[in-house]
Amino acid sequence: xxxxxxxxxxxxxxxxxxxxxxxxxxxxxxxxxxxxxxxxxxxxxxxxxxxxxxxxxxxxxxxxxxxxxxxxxxxxxxxxxxxxxxxxxxxxxxxxxxxxxxxxxxxxxxxxxxxxxxxxxxxxxxxxxxxxxxxxxxxxxxxxxxxxxxxxxxxxxxxxxxxxxxxxxxxxxxxxxxxxxxxxxxxxxxxxxxxxxxxxxxxxxxxxxxxxxxxxxxxxxxxxxxxxxxx
Numbered sequence: 001x002x003x004x005x006x007x008x009x010x011x012x013x014x015x016x017x018x019x020x021x022x023x024x025x026x027x028x029x030x031x032x033x034x035x036x037x038x039x040x041x042x043x044x045x046x047x048x049x050x051x052x053x054x055x056x057x058x059x060x061x062x063x064x065x066x067x068x069x070x071x072x073x074x075x076x077x078x079x080x081x082x083x084x085x086x087x088x089x090x091x092x093x094x095x096x097x098x099x100x101x102x103x104x105x106x107x108x109x110x111x112x113x114x115x116x117x118x119x120x121x122x123x124x125x126x127x128x129x130x131x132x133x134x135x136x137x138x139x140x141x142x143x144x145x146x147x148x149x150x151x152x153x154x155x156x157x158x159x160x161x162x163x164x165x166x167x168x169x170x171x172x173x174x175x176x177x178x179x180x181x182x183x184x185x186x187x188x189x190x191x192x193x194x195x196x197x198x199x200x201x202x203x204x205x206x207x208x209x210x211x212x213x214x215x216x217x218x219x220x221x222x223x224x225x226x227x228x229x230x231x
Contacts, residue, residue, distance in 0.1 A: 004185060010195050018174035019199060025094050025163040025173060030156060032099025037106025042136065044107065045114050055107060062104035067165050070097045075169045094166035102159055109155065113148035114140060153211035157204045174199060 005013070040058065043051040065073075074082070075093045082092045117140050125135035167176035174196050181192040 004188060007191065007195065010181070010188070010192055011199075014174055014177055014192075014195060014199055018172070018177040018196075019203075021091070021171065021173040022160065022163050023203075024091070025098060025166055025171070026156070026160040028095040029098030029102055029159050029163070032095065033102030033106045033155070033159070034152075036099070036103035038110050038141075040103065040107035041110035041114055044111050046132070046136070059104045059107055062101050065101075067097065067101055067162055068168060070101060071165060071169050090166070090170045093169060094163070094171050098159055098162060098166075101162075102155060105155055105158075106152070109148050109151040110144060112151070113144040116147050117143045149211055153208045157208045160204055161200065 040055045044055040047055075062070075071093060074097055075090065082089045082096070121139055121143075122132075122135050125139045126132070130138070163173060164175035166173060167179065170176075172180075178189075178192050178196050182189045185192075
């Protein structure tokens with residue numbers, strides 16, 4: 001009769017089989033959110049009233065829909081859109097859903113960061129002959145991205161935890177493996193949950209503390225506000 005897995009074996013199974021998928025979901029979703037969010041933030045600040053209204057509507061809709069509903073909306077309602085992924089449809093839907101929802105929050109993070117730079121720097125850049133796009137690219141964005149780091153580190157922590165919702169559409173990530181362990185070893189479910197929580201903690205707290213706290217202190221020293229947003 002096969003014995004029960006030890007703490008070390010459970011930890012390694014979760015680390016090797018579940019964590020890579022969780023990290024793929026997290027960083028791919030964050031990258032989509034970053035790309036879309038920065039564009040939306042720029043449109044909100046510099047795009048005029050029409051684009052500003054569009055971005056506000058986008059943010060409200062994506063922030064107002066629960067992530068679980070969004071996952072099922074894309075997975076069940078729009079399967080052909082993700083047909084290119086083949087057997088990885090669930091993973092692609094998970095990445096896309098996390099990314100689009102994160103973009104609505106990252107848009108606010110980067111909008112706050114852009115506004116923290118101050119209009120005077122845009123005016124100074126235009127005064128020395130830069131176009132608006134050149135000023136945004138070379139003057140505004142580099143500073144805004146740095147100011148946004150504390151808020152962005154908080155968004156990372158939220159997305160890595162939200163990635164657990166993807167188990168609902170069949171993605172085998174950390175939380176999905178907990179369900180598998182519970183079915184095979186019900187007497188170990190408490191231990192498995194604690195190990196999973198430990199892994200989430202190890203990949204969340206050090207990052208948010210290192211980036212968030214240190215950057216916040218540095219920005220406060222420089223007299224700049226952070227670009228965070230509460231969720």
